Amino acid sequence: xxxxxxxxxxxxxxxxxxxxxxxxxxxxxxxxxxxxxxxxxxxxxxxxxxxxxxxxxxxxxxxxxxxxxxxxxxxxxxxxxxxxxxxxxxxxxxxxxxxxxxxxxxxxxxxxxxxxxxxxxxxxxxxxxxxxxxxxxxxxxxxxxxxxxxxxxxxxxxxxxxxxxxxxxxxxxxxxxxxxxxxxxxxxxxxxxxxxxxxxxxxxxxxxxxxxxxxxxxxxxxxxxxxxxxxxxxxxxxxxxxxxxxxxxxxxxxxxxxxxxxxxxxxxxxxxxxxxxxxxxxxxxxxxxxxxxxxxxxxxxxxxxxxxxxxxxxxxxxxxxxxxxxxxxxxxxxxxxxxxxxxxxxxxxxxxxxxxxxxxxxxxxxxxxxx
Numbered sequence: 592x593x594x595x596x597x598x599x600x601x602x603x604x605x606x607x608x609x610x611x612x613x614x615x616x617x618x619x620x621x622x623x624x625x626x627x628x629x630x631x632x633x634x635x636x637x638x639x640x641x642x643x644x645x646x647x648x649x650x651x652x653x654x655x656x657x658x659x660x661x662x663x664x665x666x667x668x669x670x671x672x673x674x675x676x677x678x679x680x681x682x683x684x685x686x687x688x689x690x691x692x693x694x695x696x697x698x699x700x701x702x703x704x705x706x707x708x709x710x711x712x713x714x715x716x717x718x719x720x721x722x723x724x725x726x727x728x729x730x731x732x733x734x735x736x737x738x739x740x741x742x743x744x745x746x747x748x749x750x751x752x753x754x755x756x757x758x759x760x761x762x763x764x765x766x767x768x769x770x771x772x773x774x775x776x777x778x779x780x781x782x783x784x785x786x787x788x789x790x791x792x793x794x795x796x797x798x799x800x801x802x803x804x805x806x807x808x809x810x811x812x813x814x815x816x817x818x819x820x821x822x823x824x825x826x827x828x829x830x831x832x833x834x835x836x837x838x839x840x841x842x843x844x845x846x847x848x849x850x851x852x853x854x855x856x857x858x859x860x861x862x863x864x865x866x867x868x869x870x871x872x873x874x875x876x877x878x879x880x881x882x883x884x885x886x887x888x889x890x891x892x893x894x895x896x897x898x899x900x901x902x903x904x905x906x907x908x909x910x911x912x913x914x915x916x917x918x919x920x921x922x923x924x925x926x927x928x929x930x931x932x933x934x935x936x937x938x939x940x941x942x943x944x945x946x947x948x949x950x951x952x953x954x955x956x957x958x959x960x961x962x
Contacts, residue, residue: 594618597942598776598785600762600799602629604927605920606791607745608660608935609942610754613789616943620754621783622746623776625761625795630742632863633793633927636896638817638850639736640832640843641673641929643702644680644728646689649905649951653930653937655700660932661736667744670737676843677831678733679712681724681881686836690728697730704730716830718842721883724835735832735843736928745931762792765803768916776803787942789918794861794897796907796921805914808907808957810922812897814859815852816870821891822847835881840874842882849888853877856898864895898925902957908934909941909948912955918942919954 594617599606602624613620626632641658645651665672682690697704705728712727713719719727750756760778767788768774776783792799797807832843839854853874871890878885901907901922911917920938923930940946947953 595786595943596621596784597787597789598623598774598783599789599791600776601791601793601795602746602756602758603633603791603793604630604742604745604931605793605923605934605938606789607742607749608931609789609791609920609938610749610935611745611752612935612939613942614749614752614754616939616945618939618943620749621785622749622754622756623760623762623778623783624756624758627759629746629756629758630739633897633899636817636894637738637925637928638832638841638843638852639738639928640678641734641736642678642834643733643929644678644690644693644697644704644730646693647905648696649949650926650930651693651696652700653906653933654926655697655702656933657930658732661741664741664744664748664932667748668740670740672741672744673734673736675732675734676829677729677731679707679716679831679833680728680730681712681719681722681833681835682728683723683725683837687725690836694728702730703732704728716833717825717827718830718882718884719833722835722881733831738928741928741931745935762799762802767803767805767914770915774803774916785916787916787918789920789938789942791920791938793921794899796899796919798861800917803917805911805917808919808922808954809902810899810907812859812861812899813856814864814895815855815898815925816866816874816893816895818851818871818874818890819845819892820848820888823849838877838881840877840881842885848891849885851878851888859897861897864897866893866895900924906930906934906952907954908937908952909954
């Protein structure tokens with residue numbers, strides 16, 4: 592290839608999808624991943640749910656396109672990437688109106704959605720008997736991704752088309768470059784020069800920016816817990832994933848039992864966060880309120896992962912106005928699996944100067960920090 596050389600920092604969903612879209616547009620791509628395996632953190636420590644009913648219209652548009660992109664990625668994999676389970680979002684009181692606004696937007700994006708009353712929802716998912724909600728939004732095209740298979744497909748596709756993946760290669764320093772000089776990344780395995788650097792390092796994105804002389808954007812990693820039961824006779828593996836809005840707790844079938852999260856958010860430094868044993872008590876309180884039929888679940892395993900947010904909780908995508916050779920694909924806030932394909936397209940086209948990122952995600956929306 593004779594196109595520009597792009598260095599992508601991070602081999603999770605954002606980095607992998609960006610790399611794939613870059614090589615398909617003629618770029619020479621080097622992906623630098625600090626860990627010995629790709630997707631070791633947020634990309635593998637999540638529930639894998641493809642959710643398209645999102646209150647923020649800007650995020651919802653990316654989610655719909657991203658979910659469609661999973662179907663395109665299926666051509667890169669010999670195993671199914673998605674189990675089309677559908678989803679049920681439960682609402683009552685003040686959570687109803689924001690969800691009502693989502694429905695016409697979903698239909699505009701050609702996604703199916705309809706309302707179910709509590710009796711109809713409980714007929715689909717027996718665990719909702721006695722649950723305190725007024726209505727449920729049924730989105731049949733949502734599903735659960737095989738996150739390992741999806742990430743592997745993206746990376747395999749990128750490598751087949753010419754991208755180079757360098758694992759165990761942490762960015763330790765460097766320079767962001769300027770109009771006349773390429774960016775330079777110092778790693779434990781030598782220096783890398785690039786026409787553009789894409790920061791797609793998840794919880795480490797601000798760390799990488801600081802190390803290469805770019806301006807951090809105030810991204811905050813937040814710890815969230817997941818809990819799994821063993822096999823449960825009462826669980827139907829065909830159930831959709833179920834999310835109680837307001838209480839903010841969800842469950843979905845997994846390995847004959849249930850996978851659940853209390854949707855907790857606690858600032859935590861980049862790394863591998865330990866699970867807090869007290870989080871099980873939070874889950875129990877939320878389940879008791881939202882899903883009383885699921886009281887006293889026998890939890891077998893708990894773990895935690897990081898979800899990284901920008902200050903306004905929208906993605907950060909596109910060229911950095913203060914460092915013209917730096918492009919961002921960060922702050923995905925737990926939407927990486929659903930949105931990866933579209934995020935990769937937006938970031939790749941911005942990095943190559945083919946199209947700007949949508950203004951809602953532009954890094955320029957953040958003020959320049961004081962010196």
